[in-house]
Amino acid sequence: MKHLVLLAVVTCGCALGFGGPLQEAPAADKVYKVIDGKADVRTYNGYRRYHAGCNHCHGPDGVGSTFASSLVARPLSIETFRRVVRNGQSSGDGSVMGGFADDPNVAPYIDDIYAYLQARADGALGRGRPQRMSP
Numbered sequence: 001m002k003h004l005v006l007l008a009v010v011t012c013g014c015a016l017g018f019g020g021p022l023q024e025a026p027a028a029d030k031v032y033k034v035i036d037g038k039a040d041v042r043t044y045n046g047y048r049r050y051h052a053g054c055n056h057c058h059g060p061d062g063v064g065s066t067f068a069s070s071l072v073a074r075p076l077s078i079e080t081f082r083r084v085v086r087n088g089q090s091s092g093d094g095s096v097m098g099g100f101a102d103d104p105n106v107a108p109y110i111d112d113i114y115a116y117l118q119a120r121a122d123g124a125l126g127r128g129r130p131q132r133m134s135p
Contacts, residue, residue: 031078032115034124037131039116044132046116047125049109057097061127062117068097072121078114085110 033040039047050062057068064070076084085106088099100106106113119125 030118030122031111032119032124033133034119034130035133037125038133039119039125039130040133041135042112043115043119043125044130045109046112046114047130049106050113050116053100053103053106054113062120063127068095071117075118075121078111081114081117082110085113 032043032046034043051060054071055061057065058071059065059068062071064073075081084097086099086101088097090096100110116125119130
């Protein structure tokens with residue numbers, strides 16, 4: 001009887017731990033939430049802000065261009081991303097990205113832009129305008 005109870009507990013634990021809606025919850029280190037291809041408000045706003053100010057150099061959907069590197073192929077940590085966006089950065093090949101610390105269309109939304117780019121890098125969002133979750 002003990003073995004039967006133990007088997008039931010293990011089976012129930014496995015059923016709760018795998019599959020179902022629990023897999024849709026983002027990992028603790030993820031700043032975005034995407035369920036059924038729909039982005040949360042922050043991530044959707046990040047898409048909008050990215051395409052209003054960043055895609056001119058970093059390409060559509062963060063894939064990079066001849067002017068600037070991909071932001072989804074090798075994502076930065078959020079701390080590094082914030083620093084680079086605020087202060088700018090120059091590279092050894094002479095390319096320079098100016099800082100956006102004083103830009104009211106970018107600075108307040110750095111974390112939203114990061115959420116969008118993280119979702120793109122993880123494959124949670126494809127290219128193009130994401131659908132938005134209902135509020």
